[in-house]
Amino acid sequence: MDHNATHPNDTLLGADELVLNMGPQHPSTHGVLRVKLKLDGERVRGTECVIGYLHRGVEKIAENRTYQQFAPYVDRMDYVAAVSNGLGYCEAVEKLLNVEAPPRAKVIRTILTELQRIASHLVWLGTHALDIGALTPLFYCFREREEILKIFEKYCGARLTTHAFRIGGLQYEAYDGFEKDVERFCKDFERHIQEYVDLLSGNSIWIGRTRNIGVLSAADCIALGATGPILRASGVKWDLRKAQPYAAYDRYQFEIPTGTNGDTYDRYMVRMEEMRQSRLICLQAIENIPEGPIFGKVGKVIKPAPGEIYHSIEAPKGILGYYIVSDGTPQPYRVRIRPPSFINLQALDKMIRGHLVADVVAVIGTLDIVLGEVDR
Amino acid sequence: MTMTALLQFLQTWWVELVCAVVIVAVVPLIAGYVVLVERKLMADMQARLGPMRVGPHGLLQPIADAVKLLIKEDIIPRDSDAFIFWLAPVISMVAALTSMGAIYFGPSFRVADDINVGILFIIGVSSLGFLGIILGGWASNSHYSMIGAIRSTAQLVSYETAGGLAIISALLLSGSLQVRAIVDAQASHHMWFIFMAPIGFFMYLVASIAETNRAPFDLPEAESELVAGYMTEYSGFRWALYFLGEYANMIVVASVATTLFLGGWLRPFPNVQWLNWIDFLPALLIAAVGGYCIYRAGKQPVKVQVWFMWAVALGCFAVALIYVLPWIFAPLRFAIPGLNGAFWFLLKVAAYIYVFMWLRFTLPRYRFDQLMHLGWYILIPLAIVNVFSVGVAMLLESEFGWNRWLAMIITTAFTLAISVYLVHLHDKRAAAASSATAVTSDSYAG
Numbered sequence: 036m037d038h039n040a041t042h043p044n045d046t047l048l049g050a051d052e053l054v055l056n057m058g059p060q061h062p063s064t065h066g067v068l069r070v071k072l073k074l075d076g077e078r079v080r081g082t083e084c085v086i087g088y089l090h091r092g093v094e095k096i097a098e099n100r101t102y103q104q105f106a107p108y109v110d111r112m113d114y115v116a117a118v119s120n121g122l123g124y125c126e127a128v129e130k131l132l133n134v135e136a137p138p139r140a141k142v143i144r145t146i147l148t149e150l151q152r153i154a155s156h157l158v159w160l161g162t163h164a165l166d167i168g169a170l171t172p173l174f175y176c177f178r179e180r181e182e183i184l185k186i187f188e189k190y191c192g193a194r195l196t197t198h199a200f201r202i203g204g205l206q207y208e209a210y211d212g213f214e215k216d217v218e219r220f221c222k223d224f225e226r227h228i229q230e231y232v233d234l235l236s237g238n239s240i241w242i243g244r245t246r247n248i249g250v251l252s253a254a255d256c257i258a259l260g261a262t263g264p265i266l267r268a269s270g271v272k273w274d275l276r277k278a279q280p281y282a283a284y285d286r287y288q289f290e291i292p293t294g295t296n297g298d299t300y301d302r303y304m305v306r307m308e309e310m311r312q313s314r315l316i317c318l319q320a321i322e323n324i325p326e327g328p329i330f331g332k333v334g335k336v337i338k339p340a341p342g343e344i345y346h347s348i349e350a351p352k353g354i355l356g357y358y359i360v361s362d363g364t365p366q367p368y369r370v371r372i373r374p375p376s377f378i379n380l381q382a383l384d385k386m387i388r389g390h391l392v393a394d395v396v397a398v399i400g401t402l403d404i405v406l407g408e409v410d411r
Numbered sequence: 412m413t414m415t416a417l418l419q420f421l422q423t424w425w426v427e428l429v430c431a432v433v434i435v436a437v438v439p440l441i442a443g444y445v446v447l448v449e450r451k452l453m454a455d456m457q458a459r460l461g462p463m464r465v466g467p468h469g470l471l472q473p474i475a476d477a478v479k480l481l482i483k484e485d486i487i488p489r490d491s492d493a494f495i496f497w498l499a500p501v502i503s504m505v506a507a508l509t510s511m512g513a514i515y516f517g518p519s520f521r522v523a524d525d526i527n528v529g530i531l532f533i534i535g536v537s538s539l540g541f542l543g544i545i546l547g548g549w550a551s552n553s554h555y556s557m558i559g560a561i562r563s564t565a566q567l568v569s570y571e572t573a574g575g576l577a578i579i580s581a582l583l584l585s586g587s588l589q590v591r592a593i594v595d596a597q598a599s600h601h602m603w604f605i606f607m608a609p610i611g612f613f614m615y616l617v618a619s620i621a622e623t624n625r626a627p628f629d630l631p632e633a634e635s636e637l638v639a640g641y642m643t644e645y646s647g648f649r650w651a652l653y654f655l656g657e658y659a660n661m662i663v664v665a666s667v668a669t670t671l672f673l674g675g676w677l678r679p680f681p682n683v684q685w686l687n688w689i690d691f692l693p694a695l696l697i698a699a700v701g702g703y704c705i706y707r708a709g710k711q712p713v714k715v716q717v718w719f720m721w722a723v724a725l726g727c728f729a730v731a732l733i734y735v736l737p738w739i740f741a742p743l744r745f746a747i748p749g750l751n752g753a754f755w756f757l758l759k760v761a762a763y764i765y766v767f768m769w770l771r772f773t774l775p776r777y778r779f780d781q782l783m784h785l786g787w788y789i790l791i792p793l794a795i796v797n798v799f800s801v802g803v804a805m806l807l808e809s810e811f812g813w814n815r816w817l818a819m820i821i822t823t824a825f826t827l828a829i830s831v832y833l834v835h836l837h838d839k840r841a842a843a844a845s846s847a848t849a850v851t852s853d854s855y856a857g
Contacts, residue, residue, distance in 0.1 A: 055554050062638060077558070077779055168626060168776025174457035240627055240775045243841070392558070393636050393778045 066406030203333030263353025443473030503543030559640025574618030676752030701727030
């Protein structure tokens, strides 16, 4: 078996090879990803990703909007983790303006972002399990996600593309009973996460489908720029929440779960543990939300001094970075976004060469990509 | 003259004719309702409601689906083999319905009486359904369909073998291929064969799931990988034929398992005199369902649903009355075994299908190579060992005068030990294979 076959386009198609077009209309490419597979029987000899079906020119749009006007657009990138996108953008502009959000705003931001991380991982778990053929976890995951979305809805009125934060802090005060809702969710969630573990973790079919599938070593991850749970599953303890604390993460105790093999099962275990840790962060945060203002010293018109800034956060899918260049006008001169999904997706070919067709969907699932963010 | 001939023909064959018409006309309806039951059960296990819109609690959903599929545009893909494309779903459906002809749905409900190779006929004809899948996958001129068809061929070869060998244990015990004789043998043994050959039953359960393309072995139509496998290019009523064929096949394998291992139409404890009151259970159970419907009728939010609940309740009472009447009117006594037999048979078939569904909602899907390994490295060797064990047990009993239970328990334990060993071997092989194929190439950074 030649795992290091060349790019699909580089070789002439042999008589025993088959090119299978997967997507953009396919049940398990998580949106409009298109993968061309070169198959020998059922074995994958090479892949080519075709992306861009969801390209909306988000970065270009930024150049024609004011800083505040652009904030809702970032929600539409990784639309299953809109709150995290908003946090990254708001903090980047704050850094550019050299202001800080008040402590109360920071804590509430942290709580909402961690809830969003749980929600994002729940969508991942449900769809990943569905791709591998387990029908039921999807509905359990969405049941819990619904509770999180209800909290978002109560907080800011929106469920999916929330636009929860503003540059400089928060627009809305936490509603009455916010802490109680979060606490109730966290209490229930401990029991629910055990349900997923019961359904999947010890299931020998699940283990057989995920162990040693899509292996990425730590060196591979670093070379490819893969971040987030994918990097940590390979054994690298790198989490920006600890490495470069932002928001209020330096106030809370939590662990960074890591794996050893860097296979699909390890990524599954890492994300499961991350959900537990996020739950612990939420529980710590609601115990002591500081009193005070929720909005910093930011004017109605944002006109940063000419300059540039790069700010990155640990989004549910990996490192989400914003590079903003200001020319002194109310509109950014250039916004460049480092989307974790797009960069993690580049590992796809390396992960599935030599595996079977059925593993392709497992690997796409374990990468946890959102095409809105890949294509922007 | 012709009139009398016709009358004579009808007098001789009326049971068969009625059953044949029922199979062709009612089985598709039943299959549709099996789909509804499956969706409802799945919804219940997944904390949701399932179909609720068409009719009270979605009870008219199968009919709405059928009408929708009938009036859809009939699409035949360009460059497909149109004739085979047309033929393939028909083969699937016809094979499933034909094989039902030899099944006894109770001691007196059947189409073909006393086929001396009844079980062989059922298995052979229902296997023809795979021809429909393979031809359909080939004729569609689509890669997804093609891969689905290839997978299904390999799966058929592996699991028909395992399933066939699993059946042999029951055939050995009964000494006949005739459906009636197999059930009678279970009556005369005072024991269903599931208790005498449990491993055979379990293996038939696994193999029959694979034969009917059900999860976790639904690789030929794995929706997350192959879109819909061999059915990808089918739409409208052709698709419905495949779908009905699949569910009819489920009923067939469940009937075979019921006949061979679960005592067919026998009630529990068929020969224990003091348990004869069990014969009243069918009427009581059906009446209880009716009673429950009346109890629920008061809680329905909409008037239509209240009426509907009452209608279902009255229907249940009517059926219960049919079951009670023979006990009251002596001339109708002859119908009691048939009615009760049909009840127990259908109850067991339903239970078997329930296990199918339950597994589908719970388990992830096997990968193709894992499926093949399971079939060839575990199921088939184990089936051969099982046939041997059952044979040895029968020999020990008949030739050496051993106690039957002692012989059965010892040989079953032997088979279990072999199966543990086989699983262990398989795990070792899988571990070796995965460590060999694990990609450990260098990183991209120079």
